[in-house]
Amino acid sequence: MAVALRFPGLARESPAALAICAAASSKLGREQDFVCASARPAAQCWRRRGLVVRCQTGAAAVLRNEEATPAAAALKAHTGFTVVMKFGGSSLASADRMREVADLILSFPEETPVIVLSAMGKTTNNLLLAGEKAVSCGAPKASEIPELAVIKDLHLRTTDELGIDRSVVSGLLDELEQLLKGVAMMKELTHRTRDYLVSFGECMSTRIFAAYLNKLGKKARQYDAFDIGFITTDDFTNADILEVTYPAVAKRLHGDWMDEPAIPIVTGFLGKGCKSCAVTTLGRGGSDLTATTIGKALGLREIQVWKDVDGVLTCDPNIYAKAIPVPYLTFDEAAELAYFGAQVLHPQSMRPARDGDIPVRVKNSYNRHAPGTVITKARDMSKSILTSIVLKSNVTMLDIVSTRMLGQYGFLAKVFSIFEDLGISVDCVATSEVSISLTLDPSKLWSRELIQQELDHVVEELEKFAVVHLLQRRSIISLIGNVQRSSLILEKAFNVLRRKGVNVQMISQGASKVLSIPHHHCKTKIKFQCTFQRVVADFVLMQVNISLVVNDSEGKECVQALHSAFFENGFMSEVEGADVPQNGASLNSNGAIYGN
Ligand SMILES: Nc1ncnc2c1ncn2[C@@H]1O[C@H](COP(=O)(O)OP(=O)(O)O)[C@@H](O)[C@H]1O
Ligand SMILES: N[C@@H](CC(=O)OP(=O)(O)O)C(=O)O
Numbered sequence: 215m216a217v218a219l220r221f222p223g224l225a226r227e228s229p230a231a232l233a234i235c236a237a238a239s240s241k242l243g244r245e246q247d248f249v250c251a252s253a254r255p256a257a258q259c260w261r262r263r264g265l266v267v268r269c270q271t272g273a274a275a276v277l278r279n280e281e282a283t284p285a286a287a288a289l290k291a292h293t294g295f296t297v298v299m300k301f302g303g304s305s306l307a308s309a310d311r312m313r314e315v316a317d318l319i320l321s322f323p324e325e326t327p328v329i330v331l332s333a334m335g336k337t338t339n340n341l342l343l344a345g346e347k348a349v350s351c352g353a354p355k356a357s358e359i360p361e362l363a364v365i366k367d368l369h370l371r372t373t374d375e376l377g378i379d380r381s382v383v384s385g386l387l388d389e390l391e392q393l394l395k396g397v398a399m400m401k402e403l404t405h406r407t408r409d410y411l412v413s414f415g416e417c418m419s420t421r422i423f424a425a426y427l428n429k430l431g432k433k434a435r436q437y438d439a440f441d442i443g444f445i446t447t448d449d450f451t452n453a454d455i456l457e458v459t460y461p462a463v464a465k466r467l468h469g470d471w472m473d474e475p476a477i478p479i480v481t482g483f484l485g486k487g488c489k490s491c492a493v494t495t496l497g498r499g500g501s502d503l504t505a506t507t508i509g510k511a512l513g514l515r516e517i518q519v520w521k522d523v524d525g526v527l528t529c530d531p532n533i534y535a536k537a538i539p540v541p542y543l544t545f546d547e548a549a550e551l552a553y554f555g556a557q558v559l560h561p562q563s564m565r566p567a568r569d570g571d572i573p574v575r576v577k578n579s580y581n582r583h584a585p586g587t588v589i590t591k592a593r594d595m596s597k598s599i600l601t602s603i604v605l606k607s608n609v610t611m612l613d614i615v616s617t618r619m620l621g622q623y624g625f626l627a628k629v630f631s632i633f634e635d636l637g638i639s640v641d642c643v644a645t646s647e648v649s650i651s652l653t654l655d656p657s658k659l660w661s662r663e664l665i666q667q668e669l670d671h672v673v674e675e676l677e678k679f680a681v682v683h684l685l686q687r688r689s690i691i692s693l694i695g696n697v698q699r700s701s702l703i704l705e706k707a708f709n710v711l712r713r714k715g716v717n718v719q720m721i722s723q724g725a726s727k728v729l730s731i732p733h734h735h736c737k738t739k740i741k742f743q744c745t746f747q748r749v750v751a752d753f754v755l756m757q758v759n760i761s762l763v764v765n766d767s768e769g770k771e772c773v774q775a776l777h778s779a780f781f782e783n784g785f786m787s788e789v790e791g792a793d794v795p796q797n798g799a800s801l802n803s804n805g806a807i808y809g810n
Contacts (some may be wrong), residue, residue: 298509298514300331300505300519300520302501302520303338305522305580306331307335307336309372312376315579318520328477328512329423330501331420334369334372334418338412345411345412348397349398351398353399365387369383387418393411409495413483416439416483416484420480424479433477434476437478437481445459445462445485448490450494453485454562455485456488463511463512483496484504497561499560502560509570509574513570516573517575521576524578528601530773536781539586543601549561550694551604551692555604555690564589575587598695599695600780601694602694604694605692605770610685611654615648632675638672641654644722687766691761691763691769693707693758694758697757700723700760707760714771718762719765724759
């Protein structure tokens with residue numbers, strides 16, 4: 215069996231390349247076949263756990279297991295990370311929580327993790343508030359902004375309580391204060407400055423945590439994502455990760471590990487703009503995306519996202535406390551949930567995991583033994599009806615009616631070209647030949663609301679050929695479920711809403727492909743991913759998202775009523791072929807509905 219070696223800058227049969235293979239063989243303690251490939255121009259040397267092979271011509275090699283041989287496994291054991299573990303602000307709210315998280319990480323000695331951290335507690339919100347206040351408070355008052363005091367107090371108290379030197383964060387806190395004074399002087403907070411401002415949260419939490427692990431005797435190394443190859447677009451406040459990120463991050467993390475093993479502690483949420491070279495952020499909740507990006511870059515076994523809830527739930531627990539965990543989801547379902555407003559996951563975070571086919575496990579850092587939610591490419595949908603209910607509030611809806619003759623050619627194209635020109639994306643659409651109703655995606659702005667100026671511009675453009683009604687303060691209720699059961703979902707949902715006297719103002723149904731597998735194969739699916747994928751190929755079903763638009767004032771109550779009807783009142787037992795909710799925390803295989 216062979217191990218693959220890449221030799222950037224060297225011909226594969228060059229003396230230097232052969233020397234590297236020989237050195238690797240001797241390190242393994244026996245002869246080893248290598249598959250060699252050459253690539254781009256030169257680096258200086260190849261290092262692996264203290265073994266440095268300097269090549270006369272200069273070369274760097276990246277080791278990659280091609281076959282799961284014992285030798286390959288031995289190499290991976292030295293260089294390979296196994297999981298990424300991401301902890302959000304809710305898991306890191308205090309010194310006690312940091313201790314708890316450190317204990318949690320160390321309770322998995324068999325893992326070689328990469329750790330991704332968000333800012334502590336509500337630090338990002340406090341930084342944003344501080345920035346907004348700095349714009350209007352005047353330079354002399356900038357040091358007295360209450361949120362700055364809260365941030366200083368939290369971080370200094372945490373270092374004291376963990377027994378770490380204050381210098382780990384004091385320099386950053388001084389820099390933060392200077393920045394706020396600068397904002398106060400300029401009386402302006404650009405998106406670029408805002409990203410730089412919020413980056414202090416992750417920069418401080420990771421430094422504290424790495425110092426604490428080192429104090430415990432567990433070697434850790436702190437990384438600012440913008441320094442290790444997280445290259446993004448220059449869309450400040452909502453940047454997209456570029457492809458170059460994957461090899462760059464893998465190279466840096468592997469290289470450093472080979473130099474000197476230490477658990478990487480990486481800032482979530484942050485990147486570096488490809489043109490500006492300035493700090494960018496990935497949108498609120500973006501640390502999930504950092505974690506899945508690292509998972510894909512390193513080809514890890516699993517991506518773990520640790521939250522303060524028992525996984526992805528049947529609805530937002532803040533809206534309805536009886537929400538229950540969903541044990542299994544597909545990447546597409548999770549993306550749909552996130553996109554339509556379930557705050558639990560970043561909307562873009564499923565993309566790298568899906569591309570790399572790496573399972574994502576959503577776990578509770580406050581209840582580590584709860585099974586959580588496992589998100590994979592495919593799952594058994596055969597007995598699933600409704601998976602989850604999502605509410606997106608404060609949505610703007612537009613009713614657009616053509617002023618031209620019936621059947622006017624190109625009406626829809628014209629409407630959508632305006633949104634394209636203005637860079638605004640649309641969530642839900644319902645059309646007739648001469649009219650169109652749609653809701654606007656507010657997620658590209660920090661405030662999660664389209665600013666009035668932008669809206670006025672849209673209406674102005676549309677009014678050139680249509681009558682436009684702008685309807686604000688609407689909510690979208692999204693019902694994510696099995697497309698094969700969409701009539702049943704609709705019948706039940708409309709019954710519930712009719713009984714509540716709620717008038718649905720718009721309905722839109724979208725479906726996307728989900729790989730599904732026959733029930734009897736489910737139990738093996740996590741362990742035997744390859745077999746699983748062969749099995750599923752024949753069973754392609756679709757998942758549906760039914761979106762209902764109601765008034766904001768009705769949104770929460772509707773979700774509560776729908777949740778009761780679908781998940782609590784024995785509805786499932788009345789439906790032939792559906793899994794019946796169980797009492798007790800059972801993990802049924804369809805993942806859509808289960809008892810607690
Ligand atoms: N469907 C849902 N399932 C689970 N949590 C949800 C859901 N919808 C909204 N939430 C909220 O998401 C929160 C977790 O996400 P977030 O605050 O981003 O966590 P973290 O800061 O740990 O990354 C939960 O505390 C919960 O209030
Ligand atoms: N700190 C950032 C990024 C993030 O991902 O946070 P969290 O994991 O706590 O949602 C935010 O609040 O948006």
